[in-house]
Amino acid sequence: MNRTLTNTVKPDVISDFKEITKMRLAVSVVFSSVAGYFLGAEVVNFVVVLLLAIGGYLMVGASNAFNQVIERNLDAKMNRTKNRPIPAGRMSVTTATIIASLFTILGIVVLYIINPVTAMFGGISIFLYTCIYTPLKRVTPLSVFIGAFPGAIPFMLGWVAATNDFSIEPGTLFMIQFFWQFPHFWALGWWLYDDYKRGGFFMLPTGKRDKGTAIQIILYTIWTVVISLIPVFGVTGRLYLTPISGVLILILGIGMLYYAFKLYKNKDEKTAKQLMFASVSYITLLQIIYVLDKFIRIWI
Template sequence: MKWSDFSKLIKFRLTFLVVFSASISFLIGSKVNGLIEWRSWGMLIAGGFLVTGAANIFNEIIEKDLDKLMKRTMDRPIPSGKMTTGQALVIGLFMAIFGTSLLFKLNFTAGYLSVFSIALYAFVYTPLKRVSPIAVFVGAIPGALPPLIGYVAAHPQIDKIALVLFGIQFIWQFPHFWAIAWVLDDDYKLAGFRLLATGKRDKWSAIIALIFTLILLPVSLLPTYMGFGGYVIGGVSLILSLVFIYQAFNLVKTLEIKSAKQLMYGSFFYLPLVQLILLFDFIGKK
């Protein structure tokens, strides 16, 4: 199997971003303990990569016939015939078992959260995508678990810091995913996916996305408000959130795919920047 096919099978870019998010949170959790265990960090990265890749493989197995209908997914290994469902299942099971075992070795909380994440993403969120836009809410839960898993892998206690890390990524996902759904709505409809807030590109879908960018503003300021983040992360979060709100407002005003793309690209920059600055600010305060 070629690397390009394996990369598409596990959705490498998405998997990388998930692992990045978890690894940043692990370092934050490690600083709470006062010591970074680099071997454990490596286990988290490996386990997180395997678990996320496995969840994506199970998602593609379930949606193999639907992926054939969409331009952006028809060249994936299973729908294109480069790999059988059985082959993908074996790879996915191996990655899931090995990945969760690594996370269980770190601690029980990280392990069971990883199992819960796979189950919710692959077997609840995936089939819901054709049923109702509520799928986005369901999918946002496993989508926000990586920073929580990363944090508890280093500091096995779900405290206020863990909940804030989860909350920021949870709320961020709504405008992020709805922007993607707006851009790809025509393709999604070919597979019967109903992912925009109202099920279509209209004013209310855009307004709801805007509302969640407004909610994200105070949530992103919680690290500073609660005292474990400083004024640097507060200032960066404020600026990035205002830019995010402006982009969402522009979508409400224009209802154009171009505006949705700007919101989508803005979301790509928002989360990793906030997480990185929070890490550096947190280390500086400690």
């Protein structure tokens, strides 16, 4: 019986740990950071890649755990979050706070081993997400603007980890992911509007699922694609993109823009969900194309 009980409990503990740190989101952030590192590194150091992956996971895990501690009462009101470890009663606030605090300390230490600038940006990301973005979500739609800063840090963090320097190249990577945040989160906010409303969160720029929000989604999608193509013109230092890769990214952007216009036309949850997934595909494939473009040019 004890063996059966142990086998029942362990998966729940693991599942709760994954949930409190939002493992899937953390893995996507690590992916962005590693992509940025490969773009910035002249010689790839796999020890640094490992440290960046660990530090990145700890950084995101800390932010998410603090977020769930702060929003525990609000999470209990929303369908998509009411089964999280704290509102469901499977994890205490104290335990979650300890996890978040340890992850913060360990994450900054690990990133500091890479270089101090990387650790600094990691610390800024945790602070902005936890102390500014999270409280503002119930106050103003401008919270998405604040949240876009920590959300945009991972891609450029990898370049900083490779170079110990912030310049036009990581600045460009930052701007790509910064502008991408808006159509991504507004699509998510539109899709889950009713659930967010139950929690008292203001995510859409106009506060409503209307033409004004849809137009802003279209505009920020266009800006995202335009900024993504700037490296094609050779004005972003060592960050360069060949015209062929530029065309591929333009095609991806047109696909994302298609769903943005479709949302303007339909104004429904289904299309918002499609746009949200299209945005995830866009940023993931963009990062893959950027990295492959660099190494194919080196090999050729």
